[in-house]
Amino acid sequence: MEPLGDLGVDEVAQLVHTGAMPERDDVTGVIDEAHARTIGLDDGEVATYIPELADADPRLFGISVVGTDGDHYAVGDADAAFSIQSISKAFVYALVCETRGHYAVREAVGVNNTGLPFNSVMAVELNDGHPMNPMVNAGAIATTAMVPAGSATERWEIIRRGLSAFAGHPLELDASVYHSEAATNQRNQALARLLESYGRMEEDPLEAVDVYTRQCSLVVDAHDLAVMGATLADGGVNPVTRERVVSEQVCRDVLAIMASAGMYERSGEWLFEIGLPAKSGVSGGIVAVAPGKGAVGAYSPRLDRAGNSVRGQRAVAYLSRTLGLNMFAAHDVGSTVKRSWT
Numbered sequence: 001m002e003p004l005g006d007l008g009v010d011e012v013a014q015l016v017h018t019g020a021m022p023e024r025d026d027v028t029g030v031i032d033e034a035h036a037r038t039i040g041l042d043d044g045e046v047a048t049y050i051p052e053l054a055d056a057d058p059r060l061f062g063i064s065v066v067g068t069d070g071d072h073y074a075v076g077d078a079d080a081a082f083s084i085q086s087i088s089k090a091f092v093y094a095l096v097c098e099t100r101g102h103y104a105v106r107e108a109v110g111v112n113n114t115g116l117p118f119n120s121v122m123a124v125e126l127n128d129g130h131p132m133n134p135m136v137n138a139g140a141i142a143t144t145a146m147v148p149a150g151s152a153t154e155r156w157e158i159i160r161r162g163l164s165a166f167a168g169h170p171l172e173l174d175a176s177v178y179h180s181e182a183a184t185n186q187r188n189q190a191l192a193r194l195l196e197s198y199g200r201m202e203e204d205p206l207e208a209v210d211v212y213t214r215q216c217s218l219v220v221d222a223h224d225l226a227v228m229g230a231t232l233a234d235g236g237v238n239p240v241t242r243e244r245v246v247s248e249q250v251c252r253d254v255l256a257i258m259a260s261a262g263m264y265e266r267s268g269e270w271l272f273e274i275g276l277p278a279k280s281g282v283s284g285g286i287v288a289v290a291p292g293k294g295a296v297g298a299y300s301p302r303l304d305r306a307g308n309s310v311r312g313q314r315a316v317a318y319l320s321r322t323l324g325l326n327m328f329a330a331h332d333v334g335s336t337v338k339r340s341w342t
Helices: 024-038 051-055 085-100 102-109 137-145 152-167 175-182 186-197 205-216 222-233 248-261 264-273 310-323
Strands: 062-067 072-076 278-280 285-290 294-299
Touching: 024 062, 024 072, 024 310, 051 175, 062 222, 062 310, 072 222, 085 102, 085 137, 085 152, 085 205, 085 222, 085 248, 085 278, 085 285, 102 137, 102 248, 137 186, 137 205, 152 205, 152 222, 175 205, 186 205, 222 248, 222 285, 222 294, 248 264, 248 278, 285 310, 294 310
Parallel strands: none
Antiparallel strands: 062 072, 062 294, 278 285, 285 294
């Protein structure tokens, strides 16, 4: 598969400055172009290790952009429903940081990239039972177990309501995906038991895995992901409902983790080329956040070997460069400057 940097956008204007989102007509044109440029890609495979996901239509492809002002744009299958899967990790982490605090969660879960696959057992063993970060399965299960609740049922309802607040409407469980995943999640159960053996689980490990499986089975679409991401971009205020979901500090913490570990072992390459905090899921979703501006939600089920949507990555990359979303950029790349060191 081609590198993320080879995106075929050199011939178009690349707005790489920071600041506000471009005008509405510009965004509409660019999102349409992003969809047209990437819809023909047929690299990658639909996830099959969760049987229900194997039935996903590989032709589906939708993109949504939501600004912090509530403006929204969509193209393609942006309303196609799918299970949120690992993207839920970022938002459950936000809920736990909001209730448990910055330092307690950092100590319990960690913030460093493992450099290994998202379901790696070796990553836990190599770090004396520490899960390392909340964007891999071990860390996500430990994070889910930290949601303050009196029972697993209460914990699940807190998570469902919290993620619904991020999306701006009630999210529902896909029972078929949940049962399919619950029947095949022995590796996650093993990870939870391993964490328990190191004293890293606050609750019953199998109950924590069940709640984690439920959170991954919540139904969203690309627009929902964009709204959820835009809530993080706006310091915790949902741009549609205008309700505060989490604090500004929590958003900073979540975006930092997404930037360093949200795209699994490709996170470093993603941040270098695209410059946006992002989180992917094996159902084919991606959410990418431009702090202070808004977010992109994308859905296409074909995945690369790391578990990231092939079309989704290319579409977000194009939008980042043409809409000026890269959070590290400060000037128009086309500007002529005199370099003091040449």
